[in-house]
Amino acid sequence: MAIGGVETLDRHYDSFQDDWNVADRSADYGRLVVPHGNAEEPLYRWFHLKEAFSSRLLDRLLDELKLSTNPHLSLADPFAGSGTTLVSGVSACEKAGGEAQVFGVERNPFIWELAQAKLRARIAGSSLSGVVAEELDRLKRAYASTEADLFPIPELSTLRNEQYFSSEHVQALMRVRYSIEAVVDPAVASIFRICLASCVEPASRLRRDGRALRFEVSKEPKDPWKLFLQRMELIRQDLTATKPASGVGEVVLGDARDMAALAGSRTFDLILFSPPYPNNIDYTEIYKVEAWVLGCYGSEVEMKTQRQLTIRSHPSIRFAMDYRYLDTEVRSDVQSLIDPIVAQVPIGDRYHEGRKEVIAGYADDMLKVLADSRKVIREDGRLVFVVGNSLHGSGDAKYVIAADVIMARLAELCGWRVSEIKIARMLKRRFGQSPFLRESLVVLEPV
Numbered sequence: 001m002a003i004g005g006v007e008t009l010d011r012h013y014d015s016f017q018d019d020w021n022v023a024d025r026s027a028d029y030g031r032l033v034v035p036h037g038n039a040e041e042p043l044y045r046w047f048h049l050k051e052a053f054s055s056r057l058l059d060r061l062l063d064e065l066k067l068s069t070n071p072h073l074s075l076a077d078p079f080a081g082s083g084t085t086l087v088s089g090v091s092a093c094e095k096a097g098g099e100a101q102v103f104g105v106e107r108n109p110f111i112w113e114l115a116q117a118k119l120r121a122r123i124a125g126s127s128l129s130g131v132v133a134e135e136l137d138r139l140k141r142a143y144a145s146t147e148a149d150l151f152p153i154p155e156l157s158t159l160r161n162e163q164y165f166s167s168e169h170v171q172a173l174m175r176v177r178y179s180i181e182a183v184v185d186p187a188v189a190s191i192f193r194i195c196l197a198s199c200v201e202p203a204s205r206l207r208r209d210g211r212a213l214r215f216e217v218s219k220e221p222k223d224p225w226k227l228f229l230q231r232m233e234l235i236r237q238d239l240t241a242t243k244p245a246s247g248v249g250e251v252v253l254g255d256a257r258d259m260a261a262l263a264g265s266r267t268f269d270l271i272l273f274s275p276p277y278p279n280n281i282d283y284t285e286i287y288k289v290e291a292w293v294l295g296c297y298g299s300e301v302e303m304k305t306q307r308q309l310t311i312r313s314h315p316s317i318r319f320a321m322d323y324r325y326l327d328t329e330v331r332s333d334v335q336s337l338i339d340p341i342v343a344q345v346p347i348g349d350r351y352h353e354g355r356k357e358v359i360a361g362y363a364d365d366m367l368k369v370l371a372d373s374r375k376v377i378r379e380d381g382r383l384v385f386v387v388g389n390s391l392h393g394s395g396d397a398k399y400v401i402a403a404d405v406i407m408a409r410l411a412e413l414c415g416w417r418v419s420e421i422k423i424a425r426m427l428k429r430r431f432g433q434s435p436f437l438r439e440s441l442v443v444l445e446p447v
């Protein structure tokens with residue numbers, strides 16, 4: 001079915017895309033931009049982040065960009081997520097006989113701890129095995145010496161809903177969390193906390209599904225302590241099998257929009273990232289239960305504050321309407337990029353204002369990330385971002401937000417050249433087709 005808003009915007013996006021090299025369905029990238037295969041991979045299998053890259057994406061890109069022979073790659077991911085880019089970067093340099101320098105930024109406190117724990121584990125590898133075994137004994141003693149129903153239950157209503165979580169399971173999760181406080185080594189404590197986080201969803205009748213946590217009445221919740229010990233055994237095996245690497249790595253709990261300041265004097269050969277897509281996924285929401293179990297938020301207000309710190313990619317909350325681009329010399333270029341998209345947002349929809357704000361807020365945030373990245377890229381370096389476009393609105397009032405085109409154009413406005421758009425996969429939607437409903441990798445070079 002052809003829909004007016006979609007066609008109008010297709011022409012708008014085409015007017016930019018005409019100048020770029022667009023490779024249709026490039027090779028096997030469709031499987032590499034999703035966590036395909038990670039469930040079987042040591043370290044990557046510690047926690048399933050649905051929005052992660054495949055552990056094999058980086059190798060593939062390094063080959064294609066002719067960077068795989070650089071044994072001392074300096075690599076950054078300002079939206080580190082579960083740390084896939086950083087962990088793969090250390091392995092890639094080890095393969096090339098050198099030492100990686102990897103740097104990541106992540107805004108969500110739980111996801112940051114996940115990236116940090118995996119990266120440290122990748123670098124230290126089997127040298128951590130002894131201390132992990134000792135600390136696990138300490139943790140088991142602490143667990144055994146506490147009583148089952150002693151711990152305060154977090155304020156989150158999801159954890160207090162007996163249909164989702166039995167109170168025994170919530171108590172057991174909290175008992176593990178408080179027992180981890182007996183652990184002395186902070187790096188090991190983080191590994192245990194990530195292991196605990198990986199038990200939260202299986203201990204419930206909830207399933208993470210795209211934008212939401214769904215209730216599944218027929219799901220059989222697993223016993224948290226038994227599962228924790230099983231998953232720790234997997235972690236132990238992974239550490240034993242991981243040869244220590246001589247890379248240097250850090251993940252900062254911070255904001256990708258401050259990338260240049262956070263990187264300090266570091267510069268990079270490759271910046272690879274996937275930002276939150278403007279498709280209504282709110283990471284604070286979908287990983288909230290793990291974050292509450294780990295004690296990342298002490299109250300609803302703290303969680304709300306966290307949400308406000310994230311990229312303006314969804315209308316589920318109203319963000320501040322501060323737009324930095326209005327004070328820059330590219331103001332009118334940004335305006336002519338976003339105005340036609342804003343014009344297609346259906347009037348009368350209760351999300352009208354929120355939807356308009358996402359378009360302007362997202363463009364403003366991405367301009368800042370791309371401009372900051374430009375400051376820290378080396379002369380012959382590359383930036384690759386992965387992003388998905390999405391269909392919004394309802395009925396006849398539908399429109400596509402082509403994040404790949406929007407970001408590529410913003411990149412041109414802050415010192416990048418678009419060397420290629422690789423279409424990884426086309427996204428099928430029941431109504432309203434557009435050639436821009438796709439997930440792509442965009443490759444940039446500094447000019």
Ligand SMILES: C[S@@+](CC[C@H](N)C(=O)[O-])C[C@H]1O[C@@H](n2cnc3c(N)ncnc32)[C@H](O)[C@@H]1O
Nearest residue numbers: 052053079081082084107108255256283310311
């Ligand atoms: C698509 S995920 C990245 C996944 C990652 N590529 C991986 O392989 O695991 C996007 C990440 O951006 C994070 N994020 C959201 N707002 C942020 C911000 N302002 N600064 C840094 N990270 C942010 C989210 O918490 C989420 O982890």
